[in-house]
Amino acid sequence: MTAFTPEIQVAIARTRDDVARLHAELVRYELVVWTGGNVSGRVPGADLFVIKPSGVSYDDLSPENQILCDLDGNVIEGTPGWERSPSSDTAAHAYVYRNMPEVGGVVHTHSTYATAWAARGEAIPCVITAMADEFGGEIPVGPFAIIGDDSIGHGIVETLTGHRSRAVLMQNHGVFTIGKNAKDAVKAAVMAEDVAKTVHISRQLGAPLPIPQTAIDSLYDRYQNVYGQDPTGALK
Numbered sequence: 527m528t529a530f531t532p533e534i535q536v537a538i539a540r541t542r543d544d545v546a547r548l549h550a551e552l553v554r555y556e557l558v559v560w561t562g563g564n565v566s567g568r569v570p571g572a573d574l575f576v577i578k579p580s581g582v583s584y585d586d587l588s589p590e591n592q593i594l595c596d597l598d599g600n601v602i603e604g605t606p607g608w609e610r611s612p613s614s615d616t617a618a619h620a621y622v623y624r625n626m627p628e629v630g631g632v633v634h635t636h637s638t639y640a641t642a643w644a645a646r647g648e649a650i651p652c653v654i655t656a657m658a659d660e661f662g663g664e665i666p667v668g669p670f671a672i673i674g675d676d677s678i679g680h681g682i683v684e685t686l687t688g689h690r691s692r693a694v695l696m697q698n699h700g701v702f703t704i705g706k707n708a709k710d711a712v713k714a715a716v717m718a719e720d721v722a723k724t725v726h727i728s729r730q731l732g733a734p735l736p737i738p739q740t741a742i743d744s745l746y747d748r749y750q751n752v753y754g755q756d757p758t759g760a761l762k
């Protein structure tokens with residue numbers, strides 16, 4: 527069994543707690559049905575991340591049954607939970623952590639409205655201030671990619687590198703979000719579904735009005751750097 531320093535053991539335990547607990551937020555915000563979504567978190571200070579076991583009910587998730595992986599997506603043998611198969615999207619999450627060092631959390635859902643946009647392969651245009659605040663522009667579409675290997679990871683990294691958005695609509699599949707940590711990525715997933723719904727409804731009523739780029743830039747800067755109690759700035 528791999529030996530970790532006491533500091534890394536503490537960081538692993540905290541990440542297990544966070545990742546297990548944050549899956550309940552996917553349920554609370556109605557972003558998932560059955561077991562169709564996953565959260566992972568990078569272990570601070572180590573080339574490791576924690577992800578849920580595949581196809582296990584959210585009610586049955588606990589810190590002890592989360593799965594510890596290296597950044598190639600290999601399960602760390604002998605650690606709690608290691609005997610179960612990790613999430614089907616483990617290779618995708620691992621690819622993101624390897625290629626986007628600023629990312630500390632990854633989330634995937636099939637939330638209804640965002641996935642409906644993904645099924646059409648259409649980016650969500652930035653026509654409400656909440657989108658400018660959170661995503662700094664449109665939510666882009668990533669390529670269609672097969673599930674189970676790192677193809678999805680390639681699509682996420684390709685699409686989000688150099689993009690302000692922390693969410694990507696993977697064509698015909700669903701939403702993947704990134705964040706500074708797992709909670710931040712969950713927030714992006716919640717916000718992505720909310721704006722996907724609002725912009726969809728707006729489209730039913732007529733043509734949404736565009737927001738000038740200068741206003742989008744200003745809204746994004748304020749929200750990332752001024753809003754709230756302890757703004758920490760954009761992801762990149």
Ligand SMILES: O=C(CO)[C@@H](O)[C@H](O)COP(=O)(O)O
Pocket residue numbers: 561562563564578579580581582612613614615634673
């Ligand atoms: O999109 C897919 C498979 O279609 C997966 O993301 C599942 O929705 C969640 O899988 P596990 O994390 O439970 O393996």
